Amino acid sequence: MPISSSYLTASETIALAAKDELSILQLARDHIARFEQRDPAVRAWEHYDRERILKEAARLDSLPKEKRGPLFGATLGVKDVMNTLDMPTTYGSKAYQGHRPGSDAPLVHVLRNAGVLILGKTVTTEFASTMDNVPTLNPYDASRTPGGSSSGSGAAVRDFQCQLALGTQTGGSMVRPASFNGIFCIKPTWNSISRDGIKVSSLILDTPGLYARSLTDLQLLLKVLNVHDDVPPPMLPKPLSDCRFAYVKTVVWDSEGQPSREVERAWAKSRQLLEEAGAHVEDLDLGQDFENIVNGRHADIMSWDAGLNFYNEYEDPVNRRHLAQMLVEKVEARSAISQKQYLHALDSIPALRPRFDAIAEQYDAIVTPSVPGEAPQGTKTGTHIFNAMWTVLHVPCVNVPGFAGENGMPVGLTLVGPRFHDERLLTVSRSVAHVWLHADATELRPLPVPEGVKMLQI
Amino acid sequence: MPISSSYLTASETIALAAKDELSILQLARDHIARFEQRDPAVRAWEHYDRERILKEAARLDSLPKEKRGPLFGATLGVKDVMNTLDMPTTYGSKAYQGHRPGSDAPLVHVLRNAGVLILGKTVTTEFASTMDNVPTLNPYDASRTPGGSSSGSGAAVRDFQCQLALGTQTGGSMVRPASFNGIFCIKPTWNSISRDGIKVSSLILDTPGLYARSLTDLQLLLKVLNVHDDVPPPMLPKPLSDCRFAYVKTVVWDSEGQPSREVERAWAKSRQLLEEAGAHVEDLDLGQDFENIVNGRHADIMSWDAGLNFYNEYEDPVNRRHLAQMLVEKVEARSAISQKQYLHALDSIPALRPRFDAIAEQYDAIVTPSVPGEAPQGTKTGTHIFNAMWTVLHVPCVNVPGFAGENGMPVGLTLVGPRFHDERLLTVSRSVAHVWLHADATELRPLPVPEGVKMLQI
Structure with missing residues (x-):
């Protein structure tokens, strides 16, 4: 019996489907089997309807070849803050149970x-805006969080329950789950x-983003979504020995308790690996103006x-009963931030x-922490302290995994580029991933997958 | 028999309802009667379901007094780009007929x-983004456009088919219908x-806004929507003799054929009226930087x-068949505007x-044209040439009607204030409306309403 298609990347199964070596029905059954096996341990899905999936698979299989699109043969999880035609959309709120947009x-x-x-639909924190109370567990360790707010998307992709998933980031909700679950993401x-x-x-902050276990898959998704640089990057990536990287700790680094020893170790090891490959690496301090973003404006x-929002x-007495205390407080605290102060931040x-773009254009990528450490124990989804600046600067960020923490949990680092250089950033990420990707593989906790399954592919 | 409640302002009918002198059922019936009489001539509604209205009216009437909100007794039309719980939302697109969010x-x-x-739901141009093909007719003259994209909202409020209505503006879609239909609006x-x-x-451009036939109604709506200045304006407006106004023509004024003689007349007459009331009025040239906004960046x-968007x-072969040629071209032309150029504009x-805010804070309001002239004949909804700058600056705009063109069609002017001074701008608009409001009343075409009906109230 061949390996289940759920363990392959989207690009691999798309190729199989194109050769008629994999039907969408088989793809669906393989993924449903993985779901049935693992859902009790991961709980990544807000909505999962086997009948609907099989019906949709049959519809896709019935398409004539010329009507099969570029993602024919791939599977997707959709964060439950995104409206869907044929499934409920709850926004992670009890007030919207069964809501169908x-x-x-x-x-x-x-x-x-x-x-x-x-x-x-994958599990999200309430309105993608709280930091607790998700049922989803980290596939590596059920005592730990998968991160949030894109909790289910990060965990489902890591756990081979889907190949691709959609998320959003307002603080750090794309990059954090990518690091905690040891997968790739791009926040374009x-x-x-x-x-x-x-x-x-x-x-002004919300940014939709993409998860995958393969950088090739992310490149394909960007293409389908019509996200492209003004000048396409060369097909053949330049060798790392011609690349320049800036390591940016940001002001957060020196805050009390930030980052953990495991991030410090990944920081040093990642740099050593790049330098050994011949890359030029330098430290960069962005200065006070940028640090103010971290310190309050975001x-x-x-x-x-x-x-x-x-x-x-x-204001709705029924919905208010369901609203997280944290969001009640945000509504009530809004008048505490004067509009003058808000406009000052805005x-x-x-x-x-553009100042950051000009800096970032001098490097192949800027390297910065994704998170302060491994996924913490408990249900709190973690902090966006290392992500806020990049969210507010609107710049593309790629999480590249490869490192392990003291407890065998994944630790990733973020590559950052100038705005609308998303393709270039993914190209550079491929080169970087080649040297980082399995840096600490032997130190990672095992996942319940058959021998020979590739955890990640470039 | 008393006058139909559809001819009253929201504030008036709210007061009647509070004294139990008007039921919501009666309010509904009065409005339905007006709709039945006038819909063939105006066609303002994309969706109008008498049974649903009567059921909703009964629900409201059944509320205990302590659960009646501050808009109990008022009627609303909702532009059909806004999602609604109990009605279809078509976005003005044939691809979304019957769509229920x-x-x-x-x-x-x-x-x-x-x-x-x-x-x-009121008629909108397709996705509020085209400039043609709405069935709605101007209540003053069926051969003329009510403007767009908030076509139905502007016409329905003018025609006494609802007291309040919601619209949106990306170019000039709030202010233009307000001027063409001779009503108030605020684009906050x-x-x-x-x-x-x-x-x-x-x-970054889309801005929801509010229509009414009364400035008091707009003030009430802002309050309900929790839109307030950091420092509330004084309850008693300052006399016009203490007010300063800047008249800003913008670079558009001198463009070929802009504006029409009727706007030039309204411009001169409005200024004369303010000066006669003792106000200080001066011309203001905002300079080249601001003019660039008009010239291309917006x-x-x-x-x-x-x-x-x-x-x-x-990309959907079915929906594409319904997509306006203009929008097909925008999708195809996107790659013609480089991302570098887009970021430069952004x-x-x-x-x-903040530079404009600082200028505007020196005046009680900035006065500027709403439109180049009267509502034109035909189905084209008109130009946003005078509105684009204020949309992109994110500043509040109020259309104050009062003037008439050569063909007896309404002509309004726009008052502009600094951001988050919406309450102050409405307060100043009241003072201004007192001297402008019926400046040209005798020159306006008559509307089919009973004698004694007040067209507009401050």
Whole structure:
């Protein structure tokens, strides 16, 4: 019996489907089997309907060859803050149980039309805006969080329950689950993908993003979503010996207790590996203006905007009973941040964006921590302290895994590029992943998968 | 028999309902009667279901007094780009006929919870992003456009078919219909009202707004929506003799054929009226930096963003057949605007926002044209040439009607204030409306309403 298709990457199963060596029905059955085996241990899905999946698989299989899109043969999990045509969309809120928006968010619509098999909706924290209370467990260790708010997407991709998944980031909700689950993600340039049909927490911060176990899969997804650089990067990546990297600790690094020893170790080891490959690596201090973003402005915007966008839930006496205390407080605290202060935060950041782009253009990538450490124990989904600056700067971020912490949990690092250089950043990430990817493989906890299954592919 | 409640303002009928002198059922019946009489001539509604309205009215009437919200006794039309719980939402697109999103956009949710009676969905141009092909006719003259994209909302409020209505503006889609239909509107500060659940055309431009025949009604709506200045304006407005106004023509004024003689006349007459009331009025030239906004940057952003947000419609072979040729072209033209050029537009504007705020704070209001002239004949909804700058600056705008053109059609002017001074701007608008409001009343075409009906109230 051949290996289950759920252990392959999207690019691999797409190739098999193109050769008629894999039907979508088989792809569906393989993934459903993995779900049935692992769901009790991971609980990544808010909505998973086997009958709907099999029906959708049959529809895809019945398409004439010329109508099969570029994602025909791939599977997708959709974060449950994104509207979907044929499934409920709850936004992680008890007030929206069974809610059916009746259409796909444009992002989902494009992917569905490209032939992807949507398996279900993945668990999110409430409105992607709280930091607790998700049922999802880390596939490596059920006592630990998979991170959030894109909890289910990160865990499901890691656990081979889907090949691709969608998430969103307002603070650190794409990169954190990628690091905690040891997978790739790209948070592309803000406004490079339509955010229509996705629950709003903050217009200026919310950024949809993509998870996969393969960088090739992420490159394919960007292409399908029409995200491309003005100047396409060369097909053949330049050798690392021609590459320049800046290591940026940010002001967060020196804050008390940040980062953990495991991140310090990954920091040093990752740099050593790049230098051994001949890359030029230097430390970079972005300076006070950028550090102010971390110190308050991102927080002011995120908090004020949540207070604005959840005001309706607060004003509805029924929904309010379901609203997390943290969001009740954001609505009530909004008047504590004056609009003058809010505008100051909003207005002071845009000038930094082209300044950062100009800095980042001098390097092949900027390297920075994804998280302060391994996925912590318990249900709190972790901090966005290392991610906030990049979210507010609207720049593309790729999490590259490869390192292990003291407890055998994955630790990733973030590569950052200038805005609208997403393709270039993924190309550089491939080169970097070649030297980082299995750096600490023997130190990682085992996952329940058959021998020979590749955990990650470049 | 008393006058139909459809001819009263929301504030008036709310007061009657509070004294139990008007039931919501009667309010509903009065409005339905007006609809039945006038719909063939105006065609403002995309969805209007008498049974649903009467059922909703009965529900509201059955509420115990302590659960009646601040809009109990008022009627509302909702632009059909906003999601609604109990009605279809078509976004003005044939691809979304019968689409039911199953929840209210937060803006609608807050108003519904405040007790407003939602009468139906008003006609919009396709995705609020085209400039033609609406069935709605101008209530003053069926050969003329009511403007767009908020075509139905502007016409229905003018025609006494609802008291309040919601719209959106990406170019000039709030202010233009207000001027063409001779009513008040406020396009509040960007991001002062949640835009979640509203179809996206451009994240950074789209701004939800409010229509009414009374400034008191607009003040009430802002209060219910929790839009307030940091420092509330004084209860008693200052006399016009203490007020300073800047008249800003913008570079558009001198463009060929802009504006018409009727706007030039309104411009001179409005100024004369303010000066006669003792106000200080001066001309103001905002200079080259601001004019660049009009000359291309707003257009670049609006066009690029539409190409981004309607890409899914373009990629879907079924939906694409319904997509306006103009939007097909935007999707295809997106790659013609480089991302570098797009970022230049996006990055060069934010620094102007606090600069404009500082200028606007020196005046009680800035006065500027709403439109180049009267509502034109035919089905084209008109140009946003005078509105684009204020949209991209995110500043609050109020259309104050009062003037008439050569053909007896309404002509309004726009008052502009600094961001998050929406309350102050409405207060100043009251003072201004006192001297402008019926300046040209005798020159306006008559509307089919009973004698004694007040067309507008301050």
